[in-house]
Amino acid sequence: MSRALKTTIVILAVLVVFGLITLPSLRRAxxxxxxxSRPEEQARREVMQIPISTPTDVKVTAQMYWLSAASxxxxxxxxxxxxxxxxxxxxxxxxxxxxxxxxxxxxxRTLPPDTTLLAFYIQPDGTAIxxxxxxxxxxxxxGILSEQMAVxxxxxxxxxxxxxxxxLKILIHGQExxxxxxxxxxxxxxxxxxxAQAATxxxxxxxxxxxxxxxxTKPAGPAPAPPTPAKKAPN
Amino acid sequence: MIVCRRSISTLLALIxxxxxxxxAAPQSEPAPSGAVPAQTSxxxxxxxxxxxxxxxxxxxxxxxxxAHGGADQGARGxxxxxxxxxxxxxxxxxRISLEAQxxxxxxxxxxxxxxxxxxxxxxxxxxxxxxFITLHVSSTGPAGTVRVYSLPQPAAPAVTPASNPAHPGLxxxxxxxxxxxxxxxxxxxxxxxQMAQRFRSSPETPLAAAVRQLRTVAAPAVAIEVSSVSxxxxxxxxxxxxxxxxxxxxxxxxxxxxYEAGVK
Numbered sequence: 108m109s110r111a112l113k114t115t116i117v118i119l120a121v122l123v124v125f126g127l128i129t130l131p132s133l134r135r136a137x138x139x140x141x142x143x144s145r146p147e148e149q150a151r152r153e154v155m156q157i158p159i160s161t162p163t164d165v166k167v168t169a170q171m172y173w174l175s176a177a178s179x180x181x182x183x184x185x186x187x188x189x190x191x192x193x194x195x196x197x198x199x200x201x202x203x204x205x206x207x208x209x210x211x212x213x214x215x216r217t218l219p220p221d222t223t224l225l226a227f228y229i230q231p232d233g234t235a236i237x238x239x240x241x242x243x244x245x246x247x248x249x250g251i252l253s254e255q256m257a258v259x260x261x262x263x264x265x266x267x268x269x270x271x272x273x274x275l276k277i278l279i280h281g282q283e284x285x286x287x288x289x290x291x292x293x294x295x296x297x298x299x300x301x302x303a304q305a306a307t308x309x310x311x312x313x314x315x316x317x318x319x320x321x322x323x324t325k326p327a328g329p330a331p332a333p334p335t336p337a338k339k340a341p342n
Numbered sequence: 343m344i345v346c347r348r349s350i351s352t353l354l355a356l357i358x359x360x361x362x363x364x365x366a367a368p369q370s371e372p373a374p375s376g377a378v379p380a381q382t383s384x385x386x387x388x389x390x391x392x393x394x395x396x397x398x399x400x401x402x403x404x405x406x407x408x409a410h411g412g413a414d415q416g417a418r419g420x421x422x423x424x425x426x427x428x429x430x431x432x433x434x435x436x437r438i439s440l441e442a443q444x445x446x447x448x449x450x451x452x453x454x455x456x457x458x459x460x461x462x463x464x465x466x467x468x469x470x471x472x473x474f475i476t477l478h479v480s481s482t483g484p485a486g487t488v489r490v491y492s493l494p495q496p497a498a499p500a501v502t503p504a505s506n507p508a509h510p511g512l513x514x515x516x517x518x519x520x521x522x523x524x525x526x527x528x529x530x531x532x533x534x535x536q537m538a539q540r541f542r543s544s545p546e547t548p549l550a551a552a553v554r555q556l557r558t559v560a561a562p563a564v565a566i567e568v569s570s571v572s573x574x575x576x577x578x579x580x581x582x583x584x585x586x587x588x589x590x591x592x593x594x595x596x597x598x599x600x601y602e603a604g605v606k
Contacts (some may be wrong), residue, residue: 180483180569249417249425250480251491251567255551285459285554289416290409290478292554294516 125249137274160202163193170267171206172260173215181253182260185211194284195271199235206264217260219246225280233273234296244279247288266300275299320336399471401598403446405462407476407555408433410458417481419571424570426454428571428579429477435583436477439591443598467518469567473529475590476555479579483569486578487535487544490563490584492526493519493557494550501559518560525562525604529597533564536589541582549574563600566590 168186175183192198203224210216222254223240230236245280247257258277265272274296278284408429410416430451437447450462450468461566467473483489513521530548538546553565568582 167602180487180489248481250482250570251478251551251565252480252569253482254491255549256482289414290553292552292557294554294557295408295552297552333483 161192161197166190172250172263173210191304199269208333217257235301238278249288251290254287262297263301272299344408355358401471401601402471403472404440405448405452405461405474409478410547411451417571421574423571423576425479428479429557432477436587439587470563474559474561476565478567480570481499484543487569488541490530490548490565491551492530503542518558529562530564532593532596538591540585540589
């Protein structure tokens, strides 16, 4: 074996050992860089998504609409205890934050966990305007089914727990978006079911949730609540 | 002899003129009772009102829309299944089944192009006796199921040709589908029945959803969505394709009777 060949082999061996030593730190650096790709989104979420508390908060059993555990192509009304405000705007914000954060299991989520509610208004005619961060558009799984589940979960959760809302407009970062994630049309208004199944005090918890076919939902237990006057409130 | 030559020349000129007139007729003939979508300010390049054919003839054309394409791949599974590729292969198979019925089939894209929603609608809106089917593969939902969608009925009265006195027979581009909701629902029902028979756990009735692509189509229009790109490999989807094509073709054949009975 020539001297040059021996030298080459030694150099290669040193390089391999060096590569093995530096590989873990290189991997960590890559993960750190990819993890910091959405710092603005995360910072906004940390600031905006502070739990909302108002003097009129009362702990009630709210009906939240997440994906059904048994049938993932439909929503299921799930009762959870939440402190909710008497003010319809604050109440709606509390519900939407819970809808994003409090899903019983990851597979039951309808909205991406990075989604931030940037603003929420209710116009006098009962039109609610919910302004979400870009994460809603970018991270909602693409598809008619998944996009409709996302919108339906918002509309049905609001309808079941807030009486002032008749229809829903969804904005993305303050702008009207053509679609949610490539399929569902966001240019129009989504009907919000009536508040016949509104949140009830803990002592009057509704019956077991019921679920219907794909893309349809049925809330649990009747518990009508008196209508609340619509209110416009800047965020 | 001279008279004879002149007669032949005149005859030839008449034949050529007639042929040209016949070719131009479908473009220039007014639609007596049809919707005429006018595009809104959201489509600056489409400001002018466009005249759209009414569904008054025999069903002759099916516009198949393999959704997405180009930079927009649509849903993408962790195993690398891409919605835009799968729907294109679905559309090619479905085209064969529909052409076997004597229907003319137009695809909104032939390869990996990415036409806009409105460009795809324009293809359908330029035809007479046409239906529109947009094909999708979802990210979610029980694997191997198929759902069919049409637009929901609007909660508030929409702008329809009848309610637009300033321009009778005209309707806004963004409301082009409004005059066809019932027919679209009927088409969706027929397709969904076929899907439920072929793909276990598929719903038996179609769903209503605000699918963007359908809004600007001035013809009976449905969306078909197959689940899903989350499968570990593409083989099950490829196996579904011929079954889906057969089911949709049968549904279109059934719808043809409804359509042609309704427009006579």
